[in-house]
Amino acid sequence: MSSLQNKIADRTATVGVIGLGYVGLPLSQHFTDAGFDVVGFDVDEERVSRLRVGDSYVDDVDDDTLTETVARGFRPTADPAKLAGCDAFVLAVPTGVESGTPDMGAVRQATRTVAEYAPDRDVLFVCSSTVYPGAADEVIRPALENSGRIPGDDILVSVVPERLNPGGEYDFEEIPLVVGADSVRERETAQALFDSVVAETVPVGETITAESAKMIENTYRMVNIAFANQFAEFAENAGVDAWEAIDAAGTKPFGFQKFTPGPGVGGHCIPVDPQYLTWRAKQTGTGLSLVDNAIEVNEAVPSRVFGQIKTALSAHGTDLDDASVVVLGMSYKPNVGDIRNSPALDICELLINAGASIHPVDPHVDEAVIVDERYEPASAIDRGTLRSADIALFLVNHDKFDTDKIAEDSNLIFDAQNAVPEYNDTPVVRLGDGNSEVSSSSLKSPVSRR
Numbered sequence: 001m002s003s004l005q006n007k008i009a010d011r012t013a014t015v016g017v018i019g020l021g022y023v024g025l026p027l028s029q030h031f032t033d034a035g036f037d038v039v040g041f042d043v044d045e046e047r048v049s050r051l052r053v054g055d056s057y058v059d060d061v062d063d064d065t066l067t068e069t070v071a072r073g074f075r076p077t078a079d080p081a082k083l084a085g086c087d088a089f090v091l092a093v094p095t096g097v098e099s100g101t102p103d104m105g106a107v108r109q110a111t112r113t114v115a116e117y118a119p120d121r122d123v124l125f126v127c128s129s130t131v132y133p134g135a136a137d138e139v140i141r142p143a144l145e146n147s148g149r150i151p152g153d154d155i156l157v158s159v160v161p162e163r164l165n166p167g168g169e170y171d172f173e174e175i176p177l178v179v180g181a182d183s184v185r186e187r188e189t190a191q192a193l194f195d196s197v198v199a200e201t202v203p204v205g206e207t208i209t210a211e212s213a214k215m216i217e218n219t220y221r222m223v224n225i226a227f228a229n230q231f232a233e234f235a236e237n238a239g240v241d242a243w244e245a246i247d248a249a250g251t252k253p254f255g256f257q258k259f260t261p262g263p264g265v266g267g268h269c270i271p272v273d274p275q276y277l278t279w280r281a282k283q284t285g286t287g288l289s290l291v292d293n294a295i296e297v298n299e300a301v302p303s304r305v306f307g308q309i310k311t312a313l314s315a316h317g318t319d320l321d322d323a324s325v326v327v328l329g330m331s332y333k334p335n336v337g338d339i340r341n342s343p344a345l346d347i348c349e350l351l352i353n354a355g356a357s358i359h360p361v362d363p364h365v366d367e368a369v370i371v372d373e374r375y376e377p378a379s380a381i382d383r384g385t386l387r388s389a390d391i392a393l394f395l396v397n398h399d400k401f402d403t404d405k406i407a408e409d410s411n412l413i414f415d416a417q418n419a420v421p422e423y424n425d426t427p428v429v430r431l432g433d434g435n436s437e438v439s440s441s442s443l444k445s446p447v448s449r450r
Protein backbone atom coordinates (compact mmCIF):
# COMPACT_ATOMS: atom_id res chain seq x y z
CA MET A 1 0.00 0.00 0.00
CA SER A 2 1.27 3.50 -0.80
CA SER A 3 1.57 6.03 2.01
CA LEU A 4 -1.46 7.88 0.60
CA GLN A 5 -3.50 4.66 0.67
CA ASN A 6 -2.33 4.05 4.23
CA LYS A 7 -3.49 7.52 5.24
CA ILE A 8 -6.88 6.82 3.68
CA ALA A 9 -7.10 3.43 5.37
CA ASP A 10 -6.32 4.80 8.84
CA ARG A 11 -8.39 7.98 8.24
CA THR A 12 -5.48 10.34 8.79
CA ALA A 13 -5.93 11.71 5.26
CA THR A 14 -7.60 15.12 4.94
CA VAL A 15 -10.25 15.32 2.22
CA GLY A 16 -10.95 18.55 0.34
CA VAL A 17 -14.36 18.81 -1.30
CA ILE A 18 -14.57 21.53 -3.94
CA GLY A 19 -18.10 22.84 -4.49
CA LEU A 20 -20.61 22.51 -1.64
CA GLY A 21 -23.92 22.05 -3.40
CA TYR A 22 -26.35 19.17 -3.81
CA VAL A 23 -23.44 16.78 -4.38
CA GLY A 24 -20.54 18.32 -2.45
CA LEU A 25 -22.36 18.91 0.83
CA PRO A 26 -23.64 15.33 1.30
CA LEU A 27 -20.20 14.06 0.21
CA SER A 28 -18.56 16.25 2.87
CA GLN A 29 -20.97 14.91 5.47
CA HIS A 30 -20.28 11.28 4.54
CA PHE A 31 -16.49 11.73 4.50
CA THR A 32 -16.74 13.40 7.91
CA ASP A 33 -18.92 10.53 9.17
CA ALA A 34 -16.30 8.07 7.87
CA GLY A 35 -13.74 9.70 10.16
CA PHE A 36 -11.86 11.99 7.78
CA ASP A 37 -10.90 15.56 8.44
CA VAL A 38 -12.85 17.41 5.71
CA VAL A 39 -12.27 20.88 4.27
CA GLY A 40 -15.10 22.10 2.03
CA PHE A 41 -14.23 24.89 -0.37
CA ASP A 42 -16.86 26.92 -2.23
CA VAL A 43 -16.50 30.21 -4.11
CA ASP A 44 -19.90 31.33 -2.82
CA GLU A 45 -19.16 33.14 0.47
CA GLU A 46 -22.82 33.40 1.40
CA ARG A 47 -23.26 29.64 1.14
CA VAL A 48 -20.17 29.08 3.26
CA SER A 49 -21.46 31.49 5.93
CA ARG A 50 -24.75 29.61 6.06
CA LEU A 51 -23.01 26.26 6.38
CA ARG A 52 -20.87 27.46 9.25
CA VAL A 53 -23.97 28.26 11.32
CA GLY A 54 -25.74 25.02 10.42
CA ASP A 55 -28.15 26.59 7.93
CA SER A 56 -28.42 24.04 5.13
CA TYR A 57 -29.67 24.84 1.62
CA VAL A 58 -29.51 21.20 0.47
CA ASP A 59 -32.53 18.90 0.95
CA ASP A 60 -30.48 15.80 1.74
CA VAL A 61 -28.60 17.43 4.63
CA ASP A 62 -30.89 18.88 7.29
CA ASP A 63 -29.80 21.62 9.68
CA ASP A 64 -29.23 19.26 12.62
CA THR A 65 -27.08 16.91 10.54
CA LEU A 66 -25.09 19.86 9.20
CA THR A 67 -24.57 21.28 12.70
CA GLU A 68 -23.36 17.87 13.87
CA THR A 69 -21.05 17.54 10.85
CA VAL A 70 -19.51 20.97 11.52
CA ALA A 71 -19.14 20.08 15.22
CA ARG A 72 -17.27 16.93 14.18
CA GLY A 73 -14.73 18.97 12.28
CA PHE A 74 -16.11 19.67 8.78
CA ARG A 75 -14.65 23.05 7.80
CA PRO A 76 -16.53 24.98 5.11
CA THR A 77 -14.42 27.79 3.68
CA ALA A 78 -14.32 30.30 0.84
CA ASP A 79 -10.54 30.57 1.17
CA PRO A 80 -8.79 28.17 -1.26
CA ALA A 81 -5.56 28.40 0.75
CA LYS A 82 -7.28 26.22 3.40
CA LEU A 83 -7.02 23.32 0.92
CA ALA A 84 -3.24 23.30 1.33
CA GLY A 85 -3.21 20.49 3.89
CA CYS A 86 -5.45 18.09 1.93
CA ASP A 87 -4.42 14.64 0.67
CA ALA A 88 -7.46 13.99 -1.53
CA PHE A 89 -9.53 16.46 -3.54
CA VAL A 90 -13.04 15.73 -4.76
CA LEU A 91 -14.58 18.05 -7.34
CA ALA A 92 -18.34 18.62 -7.10
CA VAL A 93 -18.60 21.88 -9.01
CA PRO A 94 -21.38 22.62 -11.50
CA THR A 95 -21.23 21.64 -15.14
CA GLY A 96 -23.71 22.72 -17.76
CA VAL A 97 -24.29 23.31 -21.45
CA GLU A 98 -24.03 26.56 -23.37
CA SER A 99 -25.71 26.41 -26.80
CA GLY A 100 -25.28 22.64 -26.93
CA THR A 101 -21.60 22.77 -25.88
CA PRO A 102 -20.43 21.45 -22.49
CA ASP A 103 -19.52 24.21 -20.06
CA MET A 104 -16.42 22.97 -18.26
CA GLY A 105 -15.54 26.42 -16.88
CA ALA A 106 -16.04 25.57 -13.20
CA VAL A 107 -14.26 22.20 -13.59
CA ARG A 108 -11.28 23.93 -15.23
CA GLN A 109 -11.18 26.65 -12.58
CA ALA A 110 -11.53 24.23 -9.68
CA THR A 111 -8.83 21.96 -11.14
CA ARG A 112 -6.47 24.95 -11.27
CA THR A 113 -7.35 25.79 -7.66
CA VAL A 114 -6.43 22.25 -6.61
CA ALA A 115 -3.20 22.34 -8.61
CA GLU A 116 -2.28 25.66 -7.00
CA TYR A 117 -2.96 24.69 -3.40
CA ALA A 118 -2.34 20.93 -3.32
CA PRO A 119 0.68 20.13 -1.16
CA ASP A 120 3.92 19.05 -2.75
CA ARG A 121 3.43 15.32 -2.11
CA ASP A 122 1.36 12.55 -3.68
CA VAL A 123 -2.31 13.50 -3.66
CA LEU A 124 -5.53 12.12 -5.10
CA PHE A 125 -7.72 14.13 -7.47
CA VAL A 126 -11.28 12.89 -8.08
CA CYS A 127 -13.80 14.41 -10.45
CA SER A 128 -17.33 13.74 -9.21
CA SER A 129 -18.85 16.46 -11.36
CA THR A 130 -20.64 15.10 -14.41
CA VAL A 131 -18.42 15.61 -17.45
CA TYR A 132 -18.44 14.55 -21.11
CA PRO A 133 -16.56 11.41 -22.23
CA GLY A 134 -12.97 12.56 -22.64
CA ALA A 135 -13.08 15.55 -20.28
CA ALA A 136 -10.45 14.18 -17.89
CA ASP A 137 -8.08 13.74 -20.85
CA GLU A 138 -8.87 17.07 -22.49
CA VAL A 139 -9.63 19.41 -19.59
CA ILE A 140 -8.44 18.02 -16.25
CA ARG A 141 -5.06 16.46 -16.99
CA PRO A 142 -3.91 19.41 -19.18
CA ALA A 143 -4.98 21.92 -16.47
CA LEU A 144 -2.98 19.96 -13.88
CA GLU A 145 0.05 19.71 -16.19
CA ASN A 146 -0.06 23.43 -16.94
CA SER A 147 0.21 24.02 -13.22
CA GLY A 148 3.34 21.87 -12.94
CA ARG A 149 1.78 18.66 -11.60
CA ILE A 150 2.28 15.23 -13.18
CA PRO A 151 -1.05 13.39 -13.56
CA GLY A 152 -0.68 9.70 -12.76
CA ASP A 153 2.50 10.40 -10.80
CA ASP A 154 2.32 13.08 -8.09
CA ILE A 155 -1.39 13.68 -8.63
CA LEU A 156 -3.52 10.58 -9.05
CA VAL A 157 -6.50 11.27 -11.28
CA SER A 158 -9.81 9.46 -11.11
CA VAL A 159 -13.39 10.01 -12.26
CA VAL A 160 -16.09 8.89 -9.81
CA PRO A 161 -19.44 10.18 -11.15
CA GLU A 162 -21.91 10.97 -8.42
CA ARG A 163 -25.19 9.08 -8.56
CA LEU A 164 -27.10 10.57 -5.70
CA ASN A 165 -30.79 10.99 -6.14
CA PRO A 166 -32.03 13.84 -3.94
CA GLY A 167 -35.35 12.99 -2.31
CA GLY A 168 -35.06 9.44 -3.66
CA GLU A 169 -35.55 6.11 -1.94
CA TYR A 170 -31.92 4.94 -1.75
CA ASP A 171 -29.51 6.03 0.93
CA PHE A 172 -26.18 7.44 -0.21
CA GLU A 173 -24.27 4.42 1.16
CA GLU A 174 -26.41 1.95 -0.77
CA ILE A 175 -25.64 3.31 -4.23
CA PRO A 176 -22.53 1.75 -5.80
CA LEU A 177 -20.08 4.19 -7.38
CA VAL A 178 -18.13 3.64 -10.60
CA VAL A 179 -14.42 4.45 -10.18
CA GLY A 180 -12.54 5.12 -13.40
CA ALA A 181 -8.79 5.68 -13.65
CA ASP A 182 -6.10 4.97 -16.22
CA SER A 183 -3.73 3.11 -13.88
CA VAL A 184 -4.10 0.54 -11.12
CA ARG A 185 -2.48 2.85 -8.56
CA GLU A 186 -4.85 5.71 -9.31
CA ARG A 187 -7.88 3.41 -9.37
CA GLU A 188 -7.05 1.61 -6.12
CA THR A 189 -6.39 4.87 -4.29
CA ALA A 190 -9.71 6.36 -5.39
CA GLN A 191 -11.50 3.11 -4.54
CA ALA A 192 -9.97 3.15 -1.07
CA LEU A 193 -11.40 6.64 -0.49
CA PHE A 194 -14.91 5.88 -1.78
CA ASP A 195 -15.06 2.41 -0.21
CA SER A 196 -15.09 4.35 3.07
CA VAL A 197 -18.45 5.95 2.25
CA VAL A 198 -20.37 3.52 0.01
CA ALA A 199 -20.96 -0.21 0.25
CA GLU A 200 -19.58 -0.94 -3.22
CA THR A 201 -17.27 0.65 -5.76
CA VAL A 202 -17.09 -0.60 -9.34
CA PRO A 203 -13.65 -0.17 -10.92
CA VAL A 204 -13.37 0.54 -14.64
CA GLY A 205 -10.21 0.68 -16.72
CA GLU A 206 -10.13 4.33 -17.82
CA THR A 207 -11.52 7.70 -16.80
CA ILE A 208 -13.38 7.92 -20.14
CA THR A 209 -15.25 4.69 -19.29
CA ALA A 210 -16.53 6.15 -16.03
CA GLU A 211 -17.50 9.38 -17.81
CA SER A 212 -19.35 7.34 -20.44
CA ALA A 213 -21.15 5.18 -17.86
CA LYS A 214 -22.63 8.34 -16.37
CA MET A 215 -23.78 9.47 -19.84
CA ILE A 216 -25.44 6.10 -20.47
CA GLU A 217 -27.30 6.20 -17.15
CA ASN A 218 -28.79 9.65 -17.61
CA THR A 219 -29.41 9.34 -21.33
CA TYR A 220 -31.22 6.04 -20.78
CA ARG A 221 -33.48 7.76 -18.28
CA MET A 222 -34.08 10.81 -20.47
CA VAL A 223 -34.96 8.72 -23.56
CA ASN A 224 -37.39 6.55 -21.62
CA ILE A 225 -39.07 9.56 -20.03
CA ALA A 226 -39.44 11.00 -23.54
CA PHE A 227 -41.15 7.77 -24.59
CA ALA A 228 -43.53 7.98 -21.60
CA ASN A 229 -44.29 11.61 -22.44
CA GLN A 230 -44.92 10.83 -26.09
CA PHE A 231 -46.99 7.79 -25.13
CA ALA A 232 -49.13 10.07 -22.92
CA GLU A 233 -49.89 12.25 -25.92
CA PHE A 234 -50.79 9.19 -27.97
CA ALA A 235 -52.95 7.88 -25.09
CA GLU A 236 -54.95 11.10 -24.92
CA ASN A 237 -55.68 10.88 -28.64
CA ALA A 238 -56.36 7.15 -28.64
CA GLY A 239 -58.62 7.08 -25.59
CA VAL A 240 -56.18 5.07 -23.47
CA ASP A 241 -55.35 5.65 -19.82
CA ALA A 242 -51.54 5.90 -20.09
CA TRP A 243 -51.03 5.48 -16.34
CA GLU A 244 -52.98 2.25 -16.13
CA ALA A 245 -51.31 0.89 -19.27
CA ILE A 246 -47.83 1.75 -17.96
CA ASP A 247 -48.63 0.22 -14.56
CA ALA A 248 -49.80 -2.93 -16.32
CA ALA A 249 -46.62 -3.09 -18.42
CA GLY A 250 -44.65 -2.62 -15.20
CA THR A 251 -45.85 -5.97 -13.89
CA LYS A 252 -43.48 -7.70 -16.30
CA PRO A 253 -40.67 -8.87 -14.02
CA PHE A 254 -37.87 -8.59 -16.60
CA GLY A 255 -36.88 -6.48 -19.60
CA PHE A 256 -38.93 -3.46 -18.56
CA GLN A 257 -38.34 -0.51 -16.27
CA LYS A 258 -41.23 1.78 -15.55
CA PHE A 259 -41.09 5.46 -16.49
CA THR A 260 -44.07 7.78 -16.20
CA PRO A 261 -45.11 10.96 -18.02
CA GLY A 262 -45.05 14.40 -16.44
CA PRO A 263 -45.08 18.12 -17.19
CA GLY A 264 -41.54 17.96 -18.62
CA VAL A 265 -38.05 17.11 -17.41
CA GLY A 266 -35.95 19.30 -15.14
CA GLY A 267 -33.07 19.34 -12.75
CA HIS A 268 -29.41 19.57 -13.43
CA CYS A 269 -28.86 16.12 -14.92
CA ILE A 270 -31.56 14.71 -17.19
CA PRO A 271 -32.04 17.78 -19.45
CA VAL A 272 -28.29 18.51 -19.52
CA ASP A 273 -26.10 15.40 -19.50
CA PRO A 274 -27.42 13.74 -22.69
CA GLN A 275 -26.35 16.88 -24.53
CA TYR A 276 -22.72 16.14 -23.55
CA LEU A 277 -23.12 12.80 -25.25
CA THR A 278 -24.71 14.16 -28.43
CA TRP A 279 -22.07 16.93 -28.57
CA ARG A 280 -19.29 14.36 -28.26
CA ALA A 281 -21.00 12.05 -30.73
CA LYS A 282 -21.16 14.78 -33.37
CA GLN A 283 -17.44 15.42 -32.90
CA THR A 284 -16.72 11.76 -33.56
CA GLY A 285 -18.98 11.69 -36.61
CA THR A 286 -21.56 9.44 -34.94
CA GLY A 287 -25.22 10.30 -35.17
CA LEU A 288 -27.26 9.87 -32.00
CA SER A 289 -30.51 10.95 -33.63
CA LEU A 290 -32.59 8.91 -31.19
CA VAL A 291 -31.17 10.97 -28.31
CA ASP A 292 -31.59 14.26 -30.21
CA ASN A 293 -35.20 13.36 -30.89
CA ALA A 294 -35.88 12.44 -27.26
CA ILE A 295 -34.46 15.80 -26.12
CA GLU A 296 -36.87 17.56 -28.49
CA VAL A 297 -39.83 15.49 -27.29
CA ASN A 298 -39.17 16.39 -23.65
CA GLU A 299 -38.53 20.05 -24.41
CA ALA A 300 -41.95 20.31 -26.09
CA VAL A 301 -43.90 18.95 -23.12
CA PRO A 302 -44.37 22.16 -21.05
CA SER A 303 -45.95 24.01 -23.98
CA ARG A 304 -48.20 21.01 -24.73
CA VAL A 305 -49.29 21.01 -21.08
CA PHE A 306 -49.90 24.74 -21.30
CA GLY A 307 -52.21 24.09 -24.27
CA GLN A 308 -54.10 21.48 -22.25
CA ILE A 309 -54.55 23.90 -19.35
CA LYS A 310 -55.89 26.53 -21.76
CA THR A 311 -58.34 24.02 -23.24
CA ALA A 312 -59.50 22.86 -19.81
CA LEU A 313 -60.16 26.42 -18.69
CA SER A 314 -61.93 27.29 -21.88
CA ALA A 315 -64.17 24.20 -21.50
CA HIS A 316 -65.19 25.73 -18.16
CA GLY A 317 -65.87 29.12 -19.67
CA THR A 318 -62.74 30.86 -18.41
CA ASP A 319 -60.32 32.72 -20.66
CA LEU A 320 -56.67 32.27 -19.79
CA ASP A 321 -56.03 36.01 -19.64
CA ASP A 322 -58.66 36.23 -16.94
CA ALA A 323 -57.70 33.11 -15.05
CA SER A 324 -56.41 32.72 -11.53
CA VAL A 325 -54.12 29.68 -11.43
CA VAL A 326 -52.71 27.92 -8.37
CA VAL A 327 -49.48 26.10 -9.29
CA LEU A 328 -48.81 23.21 -6.93
CA GLY A 329 -45.11 22.37 -7.07
CA MET A 330 -42.29 24.43 -8.55
CA SER A 331 -39.33 22.08 -8.15
CA TYR A 332 -38.37 19.62 -10.85
CA LYS A 333 -39.32 16.53 -8.83
CA PRO A 334 -41.06 15.46 -5.62
CA ASN A 335 -39.74 16.26 -2.15
CA VAL A 336 -36.82 18.46 -3.20
CA GLY A 337 -36.46 22.24 -3.49
CA ASP A 338 -34.31 22.22 -6.63
CA ILE A 339 -35.91 24.39 -9.32
CA ARG A 340 -33.11 24.22 -11.88
CA ASN A 341 -34.65 23.72 -15.34
CA SER A 342 -37.96 22.88 -13.70
CA PRO A 343 -40.77 22.57 -16.26
CA ALA A 344 -43.01 24.39 -13.74
CA LEU A 345 -41.02 27.55 -14.48
CA ASP A 346 -41.70 27.21 -18.22
CA ILE A 347 -45.39 26.60 -17.61
CA CYS A 348 -45.60 29.63 -15.28
CA GLU A 349 -43.85 31.80 -17.86
CA LEU A 350 -46.34 30.74 -20.55
CA LEU A 351 -49.27 31.41 -18.20
CA ILE A 352 -47.99 34.85 -17.19
CA ASN A 353 -47.34 35.79 -20.82
CA ALA A 354 -50.91 34.76 -21.64
CA GLY A 355 -52.20 37.13 -18.93
CA ALA A 356 -53.10 34.61 -16.22
CA SER A 357 -52.39 35.44 -12.60
CA ILE A 358 -50.44 32.66 -10.93
CA HIS A 359 -50.15 31.59 -7.27
CA PRO A 360 -47.23 29.17 -6.96
CA VAL A 361 -46.95 26.93 -3.89
CA ASP A 362 -43.98 24.78 -2.94
CA PRO A 363 -43.13 23.60 0.57
CA HIS A 364 -39.55 22.72 -0.37
CA VAL A 365 -38.27 25.61 -2.46
CA ASP A 366 -35.91 27.88 -0.55
CA GLU A 367 -36.81 31.45 -1.51
CA ALA A 368 -33.10 32.22 -1.90
CA VAL A 369 -33.01 30.12 -5.09
CA ILE A 370 -35.85 31.99 -6.80
CA VAL A 371 -34.34 34.55 -9.11
CA ASP A 372 -37.64 35.86 -10.47
CA GLU A 373 -40.04 37.13 -7.80
CA ARG A 374 -43.03 36.33 -10.03
CA TYR A 375 -42.35 32.64 -9.32
CA GLU A 376 -41.77 33.00 -5.60
CA PRO A 377 -43.90 30.25 -4.06
CA ALA A 378 -45.90 30.28 -0.86
CA SER A 379 -44.67 27.51 1.41
CA ALA A 380 -48.18 26.16 2.08
CA ILE A 381 -51.50 26.04 0.28
CA ASP A 382 -53.89 28.83 1.21
CA ARG A 383 -57.38 27.29 1.14
CA GLY A 384 -59.03 30.59 0.31
CA THR A 385 -56.77 31.12 -2.71
CA LEU A 386 -57.36 27.57 -3.88
CA ARG A 387 -61.12 27.87 -3.47
CA SER A 388 -61.28 31.09 -5.43
CA ALA A 389 -58.83 30.02 -8.19
CA ASP A 390 -60.15 28.93 -11.57
CA ILE A 391 -57.77 25.99 -11.78
CA ALA A 392 -55.17 24.17 -9.68
CA LEU A 393 -52.23 22.65 -11.51
CA PHE A 394 -50.85 19.61 -9.73
CA LEU A 395 -47.35 19.56 -11.21
CA VAL A 396 -45.19 17.96 -8.51
CA ASN A 397 -46.23 15.13 -6.23
CA HIS A 398 -44.63 16.36 -2.98
CA ASP A 399 -45.51 14.16 0.01
CA LYS A 400 -46.40 17.35 1.88
CA PHE A 401 -49.32 18.06 -0.46
CA ASP A 402 -52.61 16.76 0.86
CA THR A 403 -54.22 15.58 -2.37
CA ASP A 404 -57.59 14.88 -0.70
CA LYS A 405 -57.82 18.49 0.51
CA ILE A 406 -56.66 19.77 -2.88
CA ALA A 407 -59.42 17.77 -4.56
CA GLU A 408 -61.94 19.09 -2.06
CA ASP A 409 -60.99 22.75 -2.34
CA SER A 410 -60.33 23.14 -6.06
CA ASN A 411 -62.79 24.20 -8.73
CA LEU A 412 -60.91 22.52 -11.58
CA ILE A 413 -57.70 20.48 -11.50
CA PHE A 414 -55.05 19.73 -14.06
CA ASP A 415 -53.23 16.70 -12.69
CA ALA A 416 -49.86 16.05 -14.33
CA GLN A 417 -48.97 13.30 -11.84
CA ASN A 418 -52.06 11.09 -11.68
CA ALA A 419 -52.16 11.74 -7.96
CA VAL A 420 -55.23 13.80 -7.13
CA PRO A 421 -58.28 11.73 -6.16
CA GLU A 422 -61.69 12.39 -7.59
CA TYR A 423 -63.94 14.30 -5.22
CA ASN A 424 -67.59 15.10 -5.61
CA ASP A 425 -68.02 17.21 -8.72
CA THR A 426 -64.51 18.63 -8.92
CA PRO A 427 -63.51 18.15 -12.56
CA VAL A 428 -60.04 16.69 -13.08
CA VAL A 429 -58.09 16.73 -16.32
CA ARG A 430 -55.35 14.14 -16.10
CA LEU A 431 -52.27 14.26 -18.26
CA GLY A 432 -52.09 11.11 -20.34
CA ASP A 433 -55.56 9.94 -19.51
CA GLY A 434 -57.46 9.45 -22.72
CA ASN A 435 -60.58 8.72 -20.71
CA SER A 436 -60.54 11.74 -18.43
CA GLU A 437 -61.04 14.74 -20.72
CA VAL A 438 -62.77 17.20 -18.42
CA SER A 439 -64.45 14.65 -16.24
CA SER A 440 -66.30 14.85 -12.98
CA SER A 441 -67.23 12.02 -10.71
CA SER A 442 -70.26 11.55 -8.59
CA LEU A 443 -68.32 10.29 -5.61
CA LYS A 444 -69.46 11.57 -2.26
CA SER A 445 -66.08 11.58 -0.56
CA PRO A 446 -62.41 11.62 -1.50
CA VAL A 447 -61.10 8.29 -2.70
CA SER A 448 -57.71 7.33 -3.95
CA ARG A 449 -58.00 6.68 -7.62
CA ARG A 450 -55.55 3.79 -7.64
Ligand SMILES: NC(=O)c1ccc[n+]([C@@H]2O[C@H](COP(=O)([O-])OP(=O)(O)OC[C@H]3O[C@@H](n4cnc5c(N)ncnc54)[C@H](O)[C@@H]3O)[C@@H](O)[C@H]2O)c1
Binds near residue numbers: 018022
Ligand atom coordinates in the same frame (compact mmCIF):
# COMPACT_ATOMS: atom_id res chain seq x y z
N1 LIG B 1 -27.69 17.51 -8.11
C1 LIG B 1 -27.66 16.22 -8.38
O1 LIG B 1 -28.60 15.49 -8.06
C2 LIG B 1 -26.48 15.59 -9.10
C3 LIG B 1 -26.39 14.19 -9.16
C4 LIG B 1 -25.30 13.62 -9.78
C5 LIG B 1 -24.33 14.43 -10.36
N2 LIG B 1 -24.43 15.80 -10.30
C6 LIG B 1 -23.36 16.60 -10.89
O2 LIG B 1 -22.54 17.07 -9.80
C7 LIG B 1 -22.01 18.36 -10.13
C8 LIG B 1 -22.40 19.34 -9.03
O3 LIG B 1 -23.80 19.47 -9.06
P1 LIG B 1 -24.61 20.13 -7.86
O4 LIG B 1 -26.03 19.80 -8.13
O5 LIG B 1 -24.00 19.76 -6.57
O6 LIG B 1 -24.34 21.69 -8.15
P2 LIG B 1 -24.68 22.90 -7.17
O7 LIG B 1 -24.87 24.08 -8.04
O8 LIG B 1 -25.72 22.51 -6.20
O9 LIG B 1 -23.34 23.10 -6.34
C9 LIG B 1 -22.13 23.46 -6.92
C10 LIG B 1 -21.36 24.35 -5.96
O10 LIG B 1 -20.08 24.60 -6.54
C11 LIG B 1 -19.72 25.94 -6.26
N3 LIG B 1 -18.68 26.34 -7.21
C12 LIG B 1 -18.83 26.77 -8.48
N4 LIG B 1 -17.63 26.98 -9.04
C13 LIG B 1 -16.71 26.66 -8.10
C14 LIG B 1 -15.28 26.68 -8.07
N5 LIG B 1 -14.58 27.01 -9.15
N6 LIG B 1 -14.66 26.33 -6.94
C15 LIG B 1 -15.38 25.99 -5.82
N7 LIG B 1 -16.72 25.95 -5.80
C16 LIG B 1 -17.38 26.27 -6.92
C17 LIG B 1 -21.02 26.70 -6.35
O11 LIG B 1 -20.94 27.93 -5.65
C18 LIG B 1 -22.01 25.70 -5.74
O12 LIG B 1 -22.16 25.93 -4.34
C19 LIG B 1 -22.54 18.71 -11.51
O13 LIG B 1 -21.61 18.31 -12.48
C20 LIG B 1 -23.81 17.86 -11.61
O14 LIG B 1 -24.14 17.59 -12.93
C21 LIG B 1 -25.49 16.40 -9.66
